[in-house]
Each structure stands twice: as structure tokens, then as C-alpha cells.
Amino acid sequence: MSDLLHSALQPAGGTQTPPAVPYSRPTTPGTGSFPVQIGFVGLGAMGGLMAKNLANHRAAHVHASPPILVWNRTQGKADSLFKELGQHKIRVAQSLEQVATECDIIFTALANDDTVKSVFEQFAQTLKHAPPGRQKIFVETSTIYPTLAGELDTLISSIPHCHLIASPVFGTPHVAAAAQLVIVMSGDYRSKKEVAYMLVPAVGKKVIDLGGNIEKASTFKLIGNSMILGTLEILAESYTLAEKSGIAASEVHSLVKDIFPAPGIIRYSERMSNDQFDGTTGFSIDGGIKDASHIRRLTAVHNSPMPSIDIAHQHLITARAIHNSKVQAGKQTVDVLDWSGIVAGTRVAAGLDAFESTHASVVQED
Numbered sequence: 328m329s330d331l332l333h334s335a336l337q338p339a340g341g342t343q344t345p346p347a348v349p350y351s352r353p354t355t356p357g358t359g360s361f362p363v364q365i366g367f368v369g370l371g372a373m374g375g376l377m378a379k380n381l382a383n384h385r386a387a388h389v390h391a392s393p394p395i396l397v398w399n400r401t402q403g404k405a406d407s408l409f410k411e412l413g414q415h416k417i418r419v420a421q422s423l424e425q426v427a428t429e430c431d432i433i434f435t436a437l438a439n440d441d442t443v444k445s446v447f448e449q450f451a452q453t454l455k456h457a458p459p460g461r462q463k464i465f466v467e468t469s470t471i472y473p474t475l476a477g478e479l480d481t482l483i484s485s486i487p488h489c490h491l492i493a494s495p496v497f498g499t500p501h502v503a504a505a506a507q508l509v510i511v512m513s514g515d516y517r518s519k520k521e522v523a524y525m526l527v528p529a530v531g532k533k534v535i536d537l538g539g540n541i542e543k544a545s546t547f548k549l550i551g552n553s554m555i556l557g558t559l560e561i562l563a564e565s566y567t568l569a570e571k572s573g574i575a576a577s578e579v580h581s582l583v584k585d586i587f588p589a590p591g592i593i594r595y596s597e598r599m600s601n602d603q604f605d606g607t608t609g610f611s612i613d614g615g616i617k618d619a620s621h622i623r624r625l626t627a628v629h630n631s632p633m634p635s636i637d638i639a640h641q642h643l644i645t646a647r648a649i650h651n652s653k654v655q656a657g658k659q660t661v662d663v664l665d666w667s668g669i670v671a672g673t674r675v676a677a678g679l680d681a682f683e684s685t686h687a688s689v690v691q692e693d
Contacts, residue, residue: 347533350520362393365525366430368423368446369469370399370408372607373496374436376503377468377530379408381434382416384506384529394418398426400442427453431462432522437469439617447479454486464518465491470552470614472621473542480514480541490515492522493541495548496531499591500608506530513537513544546625553622553636556615556666559595560639563670566599567677570684576600598667602684606663612650615666616643642672649681 492514508531
């Protein structure tokens, strides 16, 4: 079905460009004649920016749209977002139970599989005691192992009128802030169609539909992250070789911009070249290790080796171990290590300092 819609929405004549949203628009606004109440759970580096963009867009473009109801494990982030956007765009929920009962569409953006499972179990427990009388859609945007998506689907679909779609996103916090995320979806077709037009262009620039199998979107996200992680490993090895051979990091970064002009690659290259590893403005190394572990598990299940990910996984662990030792000694320069800190693993293996390169002292020979 999605292929037919995709073809039908192609422009006539000339170069055909895939549509940003591969579905026709819903025939009615929202899920009915009532205002759609949106909830957002998880306001971390990505979730906070997604919730902010969604709230701003709906306030500007959707008539009589109620404020988004947000919840975060540490309420300070929810309070900060409320202070920034105001009561007409944001409400702060006091509990997950409030989000589950009051919201029609609920987005989750959480750190790891255990947290995702715990949150959805609380949703399910609440709604089994107070079954909804109208459609409710859950949109799971976290990076999780595919079988967990299947478990969540079974859990949520056992509740009347409830549907789940898996909808992980591609992009750094910088990309999320610019509402340029690439959004992947799998699961219930009507729910995907409903949610897609909420997210584009409010949060992202396009939707990729992977069909009805709920696990496909999570699998696709891990495949995409394997490309990013593999690139990080190559960058780390290249910067380390450059340092050992006396070539300035600025020259390597310039080359990256010339031959790999992708925003994400350039940003990670810039971090490595300048020893900027603050994960509070990027992607934490804990998240990187979690994703690498999921990718390795997936490769084992499908008998499809990825040696580069095995190596990258070890270098991520090495970098985290070194950072943790510096934390214990009170010598860390950042509280949260970004996964571009993977370069610490290759540097140490080459006999260099983990987080402070000597690139700045490289002297060019005549």
C-alpha cells in the first residue's frame, strides 16, 4: 500500500522526488472532532528539542491546539521547558498515569530499553484499570532492540482502542533543533498516517515507512546507527594516525569537509579535531555502547558479521573506562562523554593521551 501511495504522490514529469510524507493526508483533522491532546515523555537531549518544536509548531499552525503535556523523570527539565515556552504551549504532568489517561497521542523518547519497558508497563497498568473510550496512539521514538518493540505492541494492543507505532529518528541534537530529523515508522497504518503529519515539518523533514511489522523501524534504526558508528571508528583511527605522523587535525578536518560533506560526519570530525567531547550537547557514550551492543546482537541473530562494530564497541568501552577513572580522580573535563570520544580508544592503543591530542603542537615542515 505504501508503495502505491508513494508512486501516486510523485510529481508529474521531470525528476521525480519522493514525498516527505508517504501517506495521503488524514480525511479528518486529528482523531476526531475534539482537540487532540498530545503527551511527550522523556525530555533528554533529543526528546526535549522534539517536544519544543512540536509545541511551537502546533501553537502556530493548529487552531485551538491544547498545550502539550510533558513528563520527565527529573521534573526540572519539564519545568524548564514550561518556563521557556509558557502555559499556552506546555503543561507539566505530575505522573505517567496522568499522561496515559489524558492524552490521545503519546510520544516517548527515552534513554534505554529498560526505561522504555518500565514506562510502557506503567501506561498499560493505568489503562487496564481505566480503559480509554476513544483511539489512543503511542509513538515510541527511542532506539531499542527490535523484539522489545514487538513486546510493547502486544502489551499496548491488548488495551481497547490503543495502538503503537515504532518511530525512531535519525539526527543529532543540532539536527533536532532545526526540525530536520529523518523519521522512520512501522506498525499500524492509520496511526502512522495520523502521526506523520504531526511530525513533518514540525519535528522532521521526511518519513520513511517500513510497513506493518512493528520491529522493522527499530531494526532500520540500528542499521543506520551501524553506519554512523562505523564512520566514527574510521574517523577516530584516521585522526590518530594523523597525530602519530605529524599532520595537523585541522588539515584532516578540512579533508573530511571536502570529501564527506555530510553534516553529521563534519560535526563529529570537528569534535575529534578539537577534543570537544561534551555529551550533554551530543550523544552520550553510554547510549553509543547500548546501540553497539544491540547492533552486535542483531548481527549474531542474522549471521551477518560486522567486524568494524565489534572494534568500535571495544573502543567505546575503553573510552568510557578512561573517562570514569578521570571522574573518580576529579580530573574529568566533561560530565557526560560524547560517543565521539571513541577516539580515546584508538589514541590509547597508539600510545597517545586519551582526550588531549597533540595536534595543536604539530609543526609543519618546509
